[in-house]
Amino acid sequence: MAEKNVQNNRSNETSDIKGEQDQEYTSLKRDLTGWNRYLFMIIAVIGALYHLYILNFNPIDPWLFRSSHLVFGCILGFMLFSGWKSKNNSIHWIDWIFILATITVGYYIFANIDQLQFRFGVSPTSTDCIIATIGLVVVFELTRRASGWMLPILAFFFVAYVFAGPYLPGMLNHSGYSFDRFVTYIYGLDGVFGVTLDVSSKYIVLFIIFGAFLQISRVGQYFIDLSFAVAGGLRGGPAKVAIISSGLMGMMNGTSAGNAVATGSLTIPLMRKNGYNGRFAAATEATASAGGQLLPPIMGAGAFLMAEIIGIPYNEIIIAAIVPAILYFISVYFMVDFEAQKKNMKGIKRENLPKLKSIVVDSYLFIPIVLLIILLLNGYSIIFAGTAGIVTCFLISLPKKATRMGIKSILEALELGMKNSVQLIAVVACAGVIVGVIALTGVGMRFSSMLLSIAENNLLLALVFAMFISILLGMGMPTTAAYAVAASVVAPGLIQIGIEPLLAHMFVFYYAVVSAITPPVALAAYAAAGIAGTNPMKTGVQAFRLGIAAFIVPFMFFFSPQLLLQGDAIGGTILAIVTACFGIYLLASAVQAWFFKTALQWYGRIILLAGSIMLILSGILTDIVALALVMLAVMIQKVTKPDIKSSMNNKVSKNVSIK
Known part of the structure; x- marks a missing residue:
């Protein structure tokens, strides 16, 4: 009974906020x-x-x-x-x-x-x-x-x-x-x-229709309930629910901003009730929604475009995208967890969460996604896999009355699929204008030559330059269009300076995604800020801080190609993944000024930042240096811990006296 009430409350919160925020996000929509x-x-x-x-x-x-x-x-x-x-x-x-x-x-x-x-x-x-x-x-x-x-x-x-x-x-x-x-x-x-x-006509529409069937059959709601069951009871639970649910829903949505509105209308109010301030809650939702575009197997439809452009089998792309997506979500998880530790937040009470038994019983609702992944990894065509997913979604909706799709529901799903496709059809057609100009004038090759001349002096500088151009071109655009433009301008230059095509395009795709949380035009952050009622620009800056590790991960590809699961050395791949995760942890600690349940002073943050950079530079020597820096940070923490606690207590008592 308690679970039913909680679900009803969540549904009511969603419906109360959704209509108003949809209008704010697309103010011209009728x-x-x-x-x-x-x-x-x-x-x-x-x-x-x-x-x-x-x-x-x-x-x-x-x-x-x-x-x-x-x-x-x-x-x-x-x-x-x-x-x-x-x-x-x-x-x-x-x-x-x-x-x-x-x-x-x-x-x-x-x-x-x-x-x-x-x-x-x-x-x-x-x-x-x-x-x-x-x-x-x-x-x-x-x-x-x-x-x-x-x-x-x-x-x-x-x-x-x-x-x-x-x-x-x-x-x-x-x-x-x-x-x-x-x-x-x-x-x-x-x-x-x-x-x-x-790509839009063959793949994007197909998978948006698939997502609409998931939504109308309430299979998408199961993703949210699963997120609550898994993470709702953890420290700062609603923020972790946002990370999981927004990631799962975001991979099927071609726009980070659209996903931030769809799931944020539920997760942002819950985060605020749990103790997160509005700006942090909106930034968390925006960052998680953007990350959903990196999550296989759909990757917000960007993976289909990548496969078409570089001619690499689709299953190779989604395999290569697994570790980068995990690193992104690990970094966001650490960020919100450290925030929860600093504010001594609790999770949602277990009696107010979906029962684990019902989640396990309904786990068959995951079949469409599982089947989709199996078909894609076994070399079946993307069209066949997507269509099979749609049919399977309909079939598994039949056993229960709550999920059963009749003729009316099928028509609603078909309508919703085309309705949700309109924006993406528009932006990929307009992006085609840019791609056509680049091909007609040859400006892309000129840009490649410029990158090559920079790389002759400093390859790292060339990558930094490519990063800024990719983010700049992607600002204010949905992921698919942002990647299409950046792939035409930047990726050929990276390939020309000697970077493997898959690595170059993953590099560009990553920054096309994070452009949605990069000020001054952080589209996903602005959409989430509308729900939270916070300042859009400040929310964008906060989202940038939360996603800061995402700006480092693509450089890890360059220094550790094993992170794209390329090559046969299993030991080297495992070591690269472990050190990358540790480096992400250190970077999150430095940004949040929190390490081993204790606040960090400025010099500790610098040490951990240096340690994270050493781990990014993949090598035995740099790993040893990073380990030494971490040990130094731990020793400093032990020595200064009493002073930090005293300082924090003084701040708390000062705030109390002011009140």
């Missing part, structure tokens, strides 16, 4: 009613079934499929997102014009596909140019509505570079291109309809 609502549902369900049918039973020309994929995304997007803030939820006549333009462009490609494959970007007609221009305007406008100004502005700068290139000096100079050639090249298979939209 709440459709009446015939508009039914029309949206019909189009969304048809779109989902169309994708599943084409992917599994009747493949068609890639350009036609990607074009129809974009048409569905744009029609639904202009129905769902308003062009400006308004309390009126009806679809404006301007939206119908955009929808008509979308259908016109889609039909033109369908009717002239054979000729366009040879004309676009080479010798286009005036009609081709007009259609491509309209198509680009539609993509830019939908992206602005669905994800804000950041990505369209970045794409606009790249477009401007196409025409400004002849007047720029040095490495940025190029011969220039006519408008006709540019616009048809970009709105072709090398730009908007290139690799990013290819």
Whole structure:
């Protein structure tokens, strides 16, 4: 009975906050009613079934499929997102014009596909140019509505570079291109309809529909209940629940910010009740949600794009991603645990948590995820594995009335899948513009040459430079789009300076993910701050502190490739993982000023920071130096412990007297 009440309370908290925060996160999103609502549902369900049918039973020309994929995304997007803030939820006549333009462009490609494959970007007609221009305007406008100004502005700068290139000096100079050639090249298979939209049409939509089935069947709720059962009773339990649940849900969600809103509406209020301040609670949720994008097997759909770009089997990528994801979540766990120790927090009482027996009984709900992993690791196609996951999710929902999916639930899941796909369809199409400009102008190769010249003097400096560029390009964008852009600009340069393709792309992908918690445009932190009611910028800074270890982990790849589970030396791999975990612990201690249940003074923090860096530099000598530094820190702790306690007591008594 107590468990049921707790679950009801959690559901009520979620529903009370969710509607308000969804509006804050996507302020242009409409709440459709009446015939508009039914029309949206019909189009969304048809779109989902169309994708599943084409992917599994009747493949068609890639350009036609990607074009129809974009048409569905744009029609639904202009129905769902308003062009400006308004309390009126009806679809404006301007939206119908955009929808008509979308259908016109889609039909033109369908009717002239054979000729366009040879004309676009080479010798286009005036009609081709007009259609491509309209198509680009539609993509830019939908992206602005669905994800804000950041990505369209970045794409606009790249477009401007196409025409400004002849007047720029040095490495940025190029011969220039006519408008006709540019616009048809970009709105072709090398730009908007290139690799990013290819991955979106084949994989991202499929797995978002899979995630919708998990959600509607309440299998996703089981992930949250499992998180409460496992971590809710631990010290500072709600924060650890947020780490686990946000990680599990985040791997299926292509946006860190969207996941922060979805799970944060539950976890952030619980963290605040447990004693965490609002800013720390929001930052924890944002950091965990971003980490979900690193978690195999789905990795927020970024893994599919990576496999497509570098031509490495998908199962190799998810195996390589296991240890980096674990290191990320270990670092966040240490951060929140040290905070809980400092504030002497307790966990949630056991009687208020889901019963372990019911969690074990319902463990069969994990079957869709387990089956997905097994199929992917055994070399089955991504499409087959994703479809099997959807079917399995439906089948395992049938035994219990609480999870059973009828016709209505299936239609809701199909609609939700397409609805949740709209933003990602928009951003990958817009990212395709940037990728197309990079290919057309060759600026990516110029950037590679610049990285190569830096690396000749200092390889570490080249990596740092690549890190900053990846974060900068990813700010304000969903993970998939951020990675697509960074992979086009930065990864080729890293490969050219001698880094293995998988390592280079994992390096870039990692920073594309953490850009969501990097000020000044920490999108996931801002979304979580809206729920907590805290200052967005300060929340972003706090999230950056919590995720600081994540900024170090990619450098560990370079110094210890074993962390990507590459190579046959099992002993060396185990040693690399153990030392990396220890290094993460030391780094978290230095950041949180807490070591072995005792506060750290400034010199202790410097010592532990140096020790963590030594462990990152992977080598017997550096490991020995790190061990010596840790022993020095422990000795200092023993000597200064009474003074630190006295100092802390003085601070507490001072705070009490002030009150």
